[in-house]
Amino acid sequence: MPIPRSLNRSNVRSSGPHNADTCALTLKWSFMMMLDLGGHRNLIQRHGFNDDELAIELGLQALIDEEDFHPRQALLRLKGERKLFDETFTSYDTPTCWKKILRRWESCSNLMRRNSAFSVFVS
Amino acid sequence: MHTDPTLTNAADELGMLGFNRMLAVLSTLLDIPQLQLTRYLSNDGQLVRSGLLEVNTLSCSVTTLSSRLSVGNSDLPGLMRFNQDEPIELFKYAFRLSPPGELGLDKYEHLRQHVDIAQAYLAKGLVEGRSGVNTLLYGPPGTGKTQLSRLLAKTLNTDLYEIACTDSDGDPVSASQRLCALRSAMSVLHSHKSLLVLDEIEDIFDSPTPMGMGARSKAQKGWINRMLEENALPCFWLSNSVESLDAAHIRRFDLVINLPNPPRAQREQIIRECSADKLGNELVEKLIDHEHATPAVITRAVRIARSLNPRAGKKLDATGECLVDSTLKAQGFDKLEGAQGQRLPSFYSPELINTDVPLDGLVEGLRKHAEARLCFYGPPGTGKTAFGCWLAQELDRPLMVQRVSDLVSPYVGQTEQNLAEAFAQATQDGAVLLLDEVDSFLQDRRKAKQSWEVTAVNEMLTQMESYRGLFIASTNLIRDLDEASLRRFDMKIYFGYLDQPQVQQLFSTHLQALKLKDPTKTASLRLRSEQRLTPGDFASVARQARFKPFANANELACALIAETRLKTAGKQRPIGFVH
Numbered sequence: 003m004p005i006p007r008s009l010n011r012s013n014v015r016s017s018g019p020h021n022a023d024t025c026a027l028t029l030k031w032s033f034m035m036m037l038d039l040g041g042h043r044n045l046i047q048r049h050g051f052n053d054d055e056l057a058i059e060l061g062l063q064a065l066i067d068e069e070d071f072h073p074r075q076a077l078l079r080l081k082g083e084r085k086l087f088d089e090t091f092t093s094y095d096t097p098t099c100w101k102k103i104l105r106r107w108e109s110c111s112n113l114m115r116r117n118s119a120f121s122v123f124v125s
Numbered sequence: 126m127h128t129d130p131t132l133t134n135a136a137d138e139l140g141m142l143g144f145n146r147m148l149a150v151l152s153t154l155l156d157i158p159q160l161q162l163t164r165y166l167s168n169d170g171q172l173v174r175s176g177l178l179e180v181n182t183l184s185c186s187v188t189t190l191s192s193r194l195s196v197g198n199s200d201l202p203g204l205m206r207f208n209q210d211e212p213i214e215l216f217k218y219a220f221r222l223s224p225p226g227e228l229g230l231d232k233y234e235h236l237r238q239h240v241d242i243a244q245a246y247l248a249k250g251l252v253e254g255r256s257g258v259n260t261l262l263y264g265p266p267g268t269g270k271t272q273l274s275r276l277l278a279k280t281l282n283t284d285l286y287e288i289a290c291t292d293s294d295g296d297p298v299s300a301s302q303r304l305c306a307l308r309s310a311m312s313v314l315h316s317h318k319s320l321l322v323l324d325e326i327e328d329i330f331d332s333p334t335p336m337g338m339g340a341r342s343k344a345q346k347g348w349i350n351r352m353l354e355e356n357a358l359p360c361f362w363l364s365n366s367v368e369s370l371d372a373a374h375i376r377r378f379d380l381v382i383n384l385p386n387p388p389r390a391q392r393e394q395i396i397r398e399c400s401a402d403k404l405g406n407e408l409v410e411k412l413i414d415h416e417h418a419t420p421a422v423i424t425r426a427v428r429i430a431r432s433l434n435p436r437a438g439k440k441l442d443a444t445g446e447c448l449v450d451s452t453l454k455a456q457g458f459d460k461l462e463g464a465q466g467q468r469l470p471s472f473y474s475p476e477l478i479n480t481d482v483p484l485d486g487l488v489e490g491l492r493k494h495a496e497a498r499l500c501f502y503g504p505p506g507t508g509k510t511a512f513g514c515w516l517a518q519e520l521d522r523p524l525m526v527q528r529v530s531d532l533v534s535p536y537v538g539q540t541e542q543n544l545a546e547a548f549a550q551a552t553q554d555g556a557v558l559l560l561d562e563v564d565s566f567l568q569d570r571r572k573a574k575q576s577w578e579v580t581a582v583n584e585m586l587t588q589m590e591s592y593r594g595l596f597i598a599s600t601n602l603i604r605d606l607d608e609a610s611l612r613r614f615d616m617k618i619y620f621g622y623l624d625q626p627q628v629q630q631l632f633s634t635h636l637q638a639l640k641l642k643d644p645t646k647t648a649s650l651r652l653r654s655e656q657r658l659t660p661g662d663f664a665s666v667a668r669q670a671r672f673k674p675f676a677n678a679n680e681l682a683c684a685l686i687a688e689t690r691l692k693t694a695g696k697q698r699p700i701g702f703v704h
Contacts, residue, residue: 031154032135039150041138056134 026091032060033084046076061086126191128202136190144181147193168348174308177201179301199302200293216313218293219306223285223322226275232420233273235391235553239382240273246380248281250359251318258359259377263367264384266456267421273384274322274361284319286310300328304349311357322361330370346371353377386419388554389523399424400445403437408446408461416525416550417458418449426452469514470664472634477627477660478508481619488519491595495520498589498596498613500563502603503620504692506661509599510561512620517557520595525556529565537577540566541584548588555594563598567610582607589613623658631663632685636678639670643678651682655689662688 035041044052051057054066061083065076126132139150148166152159164170172178179195181188196202200218233240243260250258262270278285288306292298298306303323310321323329330349354377367375375381387395393413399420400409404427412418426448434441450460475484491497501509510526517524525547532543544566551558560566566585573579586609589596598614600606611617623631629649636643643649652658666675666684675681 028129028132032131034154035135035139035150038153039139041135041140044138044140053134053138056131056138059131059134 029059029087030091032056033080033087036060036080037084042077042080046073046080048073051076126194127196133191139190141187142190142193143187144193147190150190168351171312174312177305177309177312179305213313216306216309218289220286220288220310220314220321223275223278223287226272226279228269228272228276230276230280232269232387232391232395233276235388236273236382236384239380240277243277243380243382244280247277247320247359251281251283251320254318255359256357257354257377258379259353259356259362260359260380260382261362261364261367261370261375261378262382262384263364265386265417265419266365267419268384268386269420270363270384271322271324273382274320274363277361278320281320284317286314286319286321288321288323290325304329304352307356307360308352315357318358320359320361322363324363326362326364327366327369330374346373349374350377385550385553386416389413389556392418392420395420396423399427403427403431403441404445405437405439405442408442411446411461412449414523415453415459415461416554417453417456418461422449422452469511469518470667472638473511473515475512475515477623477631478512479621479624479627481621482616484512484618488516491516491520495595496593498592498615499598500603500606500611500614500617501597501599501620502601502617504622504657504659505601506659506664507620507622508660509620510559511660513557513559513597513599516595516597517559520557522595523554523556524559525551525554526559526561528561533565538580540577540581544581544584544588548592551594551596552592557595557597558592559597559599561599562601564600564602564605567598567600567606569605569607570609582610586610586613622656623660625653628652628655628658631660632682635663635667635681638667639675639681641675641678641681648678648682651679652685655686657689657692658685 036045045056046052050071051062051066057063057066060080062076062079065071065079126136142150148159148162151157151162155162157165165172166178166180167173173180177196181193181195201215204215204218230240247258247260249255260274262273264270275285288303288310290297290303292302307321307323314321350373353374362378364370386392393409396404396409396412404412412423426445429448430441430445433444446461450462453460478484501512503509513526514524527547532540532547534540534543547560548558550556563585566581568578568582570579570582573582586607589610590613603611603617629652632649632652633643636648662685665688666681669684670681675684
């Protein structure tokens with residue numbers, strides 16, 4: 003689900019989805035991959051981020067051009083962004099655009115709903 | 126993950142993953158227990174079986190998450206997001222409805238029995254929803270394999286879906302992607318009671334096995350076998366050759382139909398129909414005679430030629446011949462003209478050959494008993510092949526001339542296979558099979574140094590024994606033939622040099638053909654003492670006259686004498702130090 007325009011990004015989160023295609027579910031999975039599955043070890047390098055675009059999506063834009071970059075500080079910021087995100091989005095339903103697609107997909111390939119959710123991740 | 130850059134980038138930050146780590150990652154992300162995930166991602170899982178997902182399950186390889194999980198069809202993610210049409214449109218780059226066939230059952234008269242069986246079996250398979258119904262159609266390109274699958278679908282009144290060979294950009298898709306597409310089709314069209322066709326299957330069954338990929342290849346082989354046994358919809362598998370197919374795969378096809386180039390009579394019908402009387406008789410004859418000129422090649426050439434030259438005439442013929450020739454050449458076959466090498470000159474007569482047994486009544490006898498094995502032997506140029514050609518003409522049967530170069534292969538076993546195919550083709554065409562220089566295949570086995578030399582002779586003898594048509598073998602070296610082969614020939618005919626009356630008759634015929642005169646008969650007299658003239662010598666000087674015409678009869682006689690001198694010189698020349 004795309005983040006509603008009504009949410010004031012500067013108040014709720016320091017940054018948010020910058021890509022029109024990015025939806026909350028994507029950000030949820032991205033945060034999980036970074037913090038729960040250890041992806042931050044690769045993303046946060048000694049002198050900056052390994053992937054600036056991803057860092058922007060995760061709300062770390064302010065740290066990209068920071069001359070005095072501290073990995074520990076970046077990790078704390080990332081955790082903070084995740085907290086803000088979790089507070090903003092308490093439930094993660096399948097994105098609206100995907101719901102319709104999944105219905106069609108299920109109808110033509112007899113897939114179970116759980117399988118379909120998996121397909122959303124892969125696609 | 127394959128369409129959302131954020132998710133792709135985030136997945137890449139996880140680095141390289143083994144299979145178990147991938148399961149752990151997915152389990153956390155999707156909140157699905159690992160055991161359940163393993164089931165979803167197995168080959169039995171719906172995602173994989175339906176061809177939507179490909180999972181790299183090799184636990185030994187380490188790769189990124191996005192490489193471990195790939196979408197079967199690269200167009201699918203984009204279509205899923207943006208396509209609003211019917212659900213089946215999601216798979217339009219994986220499989221599509223086949224256009225209606227253009228050929229009728231009459232074009233497959235030579236495969237009547239196979240077609241009838243296929244029709245009945247497929248009809249039953251569709252009605253009963255039987256799984257694992259597979260038909261292998263194989264044969265040279267252009268022999269109508271795709272058309273036959275369309276025809277069968279039409280006669281069964283059902284849709285035929287073709288698995289795409291190209292993606293949305295027109296680029297070729299890999300074998301594994303096509304298999305995924307096939308799986309998708311099976312899954313999506315399950316309730317449609319349709320037929321599927323997968324063309325050019327060689328790469329699917331002959332996937333290269335790079336170093337370290339043996340296990341995967343083995344897994345794929347097992348998977349293909351399983352698919353052949355369990356696929357939900359009847360499927361046609363089309364191939365130009367079955368050489369790359371494992372016997373284990375072949376035996377899993379319910380129906381295996383070989384589509385060779387149609388027999389002569391069938392070819393004639395097809396050519397006359399597609400040319401619609403616009404092609405000259407001479408060209409039509411050439412096309413019929415060429416065993417590798419397939420209906421598809423001819424039809425296409427005629428269509429193009431007619432679009433360029435709508436009116437019948439020499440120009441249309443020349444264009445058609447040029448088009449067919451260039452295709453044949455590119456396919457590695459003789460041109461149309463090259464295949465006409467066995468045409469007899471207009472003045473050919475069997476009276477102009479000198480044999481040790483009288484040939485009167487031979488044609489009549491062969492008409493009554495079509496099964497015969499003849500051996501023509503004698504010096505080169507004495508008319509052995511030409512007589513075989515004349516016999517075929519008299520018996521009104523096509524002549525199939527096979528030379529050593531057509532049959533001998535550098536690969537062990539291939540020569541035997543080629544021999545078997547030549548006999549099979551001759552049987553199918555009802556042709557007179559003429560094997561030139563047969564001593565290459567029937568060499569005395571006692572002189573053999575290699576085992577494959579013996580097997581080629583054995584194969585030849587077996588084929589001769591079982592052949593039910595007219596087989597002619599010609600050789601200059603009968604003494605080198607295997608003894609067992611000699612007794613298998615019903616008749617051994619010696620072709621000797623021309624006798625004097627024959628020389629004189631042939632000389633006067635050539636004088637007429639070359640518009641020369643010999644009023645005083647001096648030129649004829651010069652040939653009186655020649656004992657070693659053959660029809661081949663006359664043919665040779667006639668060819669010479671095409672680019673260096675003879676001024677008079679005397680020059681012609683001199684040229685013939687020069688031909689015989691060469692033979693004599695060859696015989697008398699001492700070899701090495703032996704005198």
